[in-house]
Amino acid sequence: MSAIGTRGQSVRRTLAVRAARLATVLAWVGGVALSGVRGALAQSQAGASAPGSVDATATATADTARKNWYNDPFFALSNSIAACPQPLGPLMTKAEAEDDAHYRVERGTTCWLAHKCAKPNSYLYDPDIAAAIRRQLEGDALFAGTSIWITVQRRFVYAEGCAGAGFDSAALERRLLAIPDVEQVFVRVRSDPRRPLPYKTRSTAP
Numbered sequence: 508m509s510a511i512g513t514r515g516q517s518v519r520r521t522l523a524v525r526a527a528r529l530a531t532v533l534a535w536v537g538g539v540a541l542s543g544v545r546g547a548l549a550q551s552q553a554g555a556s557a558p559g560s561v562d563a564t565a566t567a568t569a570d571t572a573r574k575n576w577y578n579d580p581f582f583a584l585s586n587s588i589a590a591c592p593q594p595l596g597p598l599m600t601k602a603e604a605e606d607d608a609h610y611r612v613e614r615g616t617t618c619w620l621a622h623k624c625a626k627p628n629s630y631l632y633d634p635d636i637a638a639a640i641r642r643q644l645e646g647d648a649l650f651a652g653t654s655i656w657i658t659v660q661r662r663f664v665y666a667e668g669c670a671g672a673g674f675d676s677a678a679l680e681r682r683l684l685a686i687p688d689v690e691q692v693f694v695r696v697r698s699d700p701r702r703p704l705p706y707k708t709r710s711t712a713p
Contacts, residue, residue: 573598580637591654591669662690667706
């Protein structure tokens with residue numbers, strides 16, 4: 508066999524091994540990403556079918572109830588403005604969670620496939636990012652007189668809430684972008700109570 512033919516076989520074997528490894532990683536990531544929501548959905552369905560709970564109204568309420576199915580980090584960084592509506596954050600209905608399951612696996616692995624993440628799924632960075640935000644920013648003078656919630660999803664950070672007229676949104680964006688592993692930051696803060704909210708709440712969600 509020629510040297511070219513030998514090299515060709517070697518390349519094909521290498522590609523086959525890489526493809527097999529990739530398939531294994533994707534299968535594992537998919538299982539991890541879906542297991543949480545499937546478990547929650549199973550509990551919800553079990554509760555709906557328990558004796559004495561089979562009721563059309565109760566079932567409809569369970570189907571439209573919103574919760575954090577994927578346990579995305581979601582917390583208040585400050586709470587000085589009592590009248591500020593809480594953002595919707597990662598809260599979804601059961602149907603929305605089911606629809607989102609496949610896309611979370613796909614979006615989460617894009618970072619790893621592009622060699623931009625060391626971890627096989629970008630959502631795996633979120634708990635550490637949230638912990639770093641708490642350590643570095645909770646109680647900071649920047650948030651005096653504000654009510655701001657933080658949501659972290661696949662290395663994206665959403666800062667939503669209310670603040671006074673002099674609040675420096677650009678400074679908040681810079682501080683959040685400085686957190687290790689944060690990819691993008693979205694600041695949606697209302698500084699004028701007469702203006703519409705720049706974020707979704709439970710009452711404004713579709």
